[in-house]
Amino acid sequence: MKGVPTVLITVSPEVSGQMRPPRALYPKGFKIGNSLGRPGMRDLQKKVMRDALSLLTQNTRPGDYITIEYPEYGEQYEPPRVKKL
Amino acid sequence: MTISRKCVPFTPFERELAKSTIAIVTAGGVHLKDQEPFNIADELGDLSYREIAPDVDSANLMVTHHHYDHADADQDINVVFPIDVLRDLQSEGFIGSLASQHIGYMGYTQQLKAMYEGTAREIANDIDKASRADAVILTGG
Numbered sequence: 001m002k003g004v005p006t007v008l009i010t011v012s013p014e015v016s017g018q019m020r021p022p023r024a025l026y027p028k029g030f031k032i033g034n035s036l037g038r039p040g041m042r043d044l045q046k047k048v049m050r051d052a053l054s055l056l057t058q059n060t061r062p063g064d065y066i067t068i069e070y071p072e073y074g075e076q077y078e079p080p081r082v083k084k085l
Numbered sequence: 086m087t088i089s090r091k092c093v094p095f096t097p098f099e100r101e102l103a104k105s106t107i108a109i110v111t112a113g114g115v116h117l118k119d120q121e122p123f124n125i126a127d128e129l130g131d132l133s134y135r136e137i138a139p140d141v142d143s144a145n146l147m148v149t150h151h152h153y154d155h156a157d158a159d160q161d162i163n164v165v166f167p168i169d170v171l172r173d174l175q176s177e178g179f180i181g182s183l184a185s186q187h188i189g190y191m192g193y194t195q196q197l198k199a200m201y202e203g204t205a206r207e208i209a210n211d212i213d214k215a216s217r218a219d220a221v222i223l224t225g226g
Contacts, residue, residue, distance in 0.1 A: 003096035004212055006110075008223040016225065022095040032153045035113070035224040036170065039161030045170045049222070050179060053102055056220055062095035 007052045009035045013065050014082050023055045024065035029076025037073055044072050100219055108184035108218035110208060112192025113158065113165035113226045114150025117141065122149035123191040130194030132204045136211065139183035143169050152193040153226035165224050184218035186211065192225055 006023065010016040011034065013026040027048050030037065037044040051068055060066060114123055116135040123131040137146070146162045148155040158165045166189065174180045188208050194200045212218055 002213070003094065004209065004218060005096045005098040005220040006223055007220070008225075010225060012225065018089060020089050020091075020093045021223070022093055033113075033155055033157050033226050034164050035226070036164050036167050039157050039164055042163070042170070042173070045163050045167055046173055049167055049170045049174060052222060053107065053174075053180065053220070056098040057102060062093040 005056055007055050008065075009048065009052050010065065011035055012080050013067070015080055017065055018082065020063035021065070022062050023060050025052045025055060026065050026067045026079075027073070028067050028069045030070075030073060031077035032080070034073075037070070041072070044070060098220055102180055103178055104181045105219040106182045106184050106217060107171060107180050108187050108212055108216045108221045109166060109168065109171065109224065110188040110190075110212065110221050111166045111224045112190055113153075113155070113224060114148045114191040115146055115158075115162065115166040115189035116149065118145050118147050125149060125151045125191075129196050130200075131191050132194060132196060132199055134188050134190035134204060134208055136215075137166075137168075137187040137189055139168075139185060139187065141168060141187075150191050150193070150226060155226065158226075165226060167222070167224070171222075181219075184212075184216040186216040188212065188216075 008021040008024040011030045
């Protein structure tokens, strides 16, 4: 296998960041179950998708994630934290 | 859980998005209504996955997953499995095409080794050989 480029859209950046994804987008404040936004918000969903796909062509740091704010999402949520052992 | 010490599996992307084929792989428990649901009764998690065709009617998709609130995905599957979004981006010329196969699995397991060494590799092989994707969008719940 030659390998396939991937981009992760994560709403739990601290948790998924532990696996050091090659490229990742955190739409700030989106709740779990809303990776692309809220139901029916197609313009926002498209914007998130365009931003995620654009990470393929940008100079990102492998293992890190990019945070982008989308005010049109509305009420924001705290992402889950990693429990310290 | 600690930070992974495995090498970051970074694969460069050397194409134009407008000419690229994109696949979706979701851990959000998405599958067709007439496919076998994920086994949420198994406390260890379900290691299987479902293949989804690019021309699927999104109204025929559903979620079986009991580790996140999927009420919003039940209304609009695109919030975790953006298949209609991808079609829109294809129409706009932002991407080239949709891959010939997309994947849904249930992203909860107590069997991490089996997921990492079994299911994940099978999905990657499927994406590589059957899906013919140039790049993959990964989503969770």
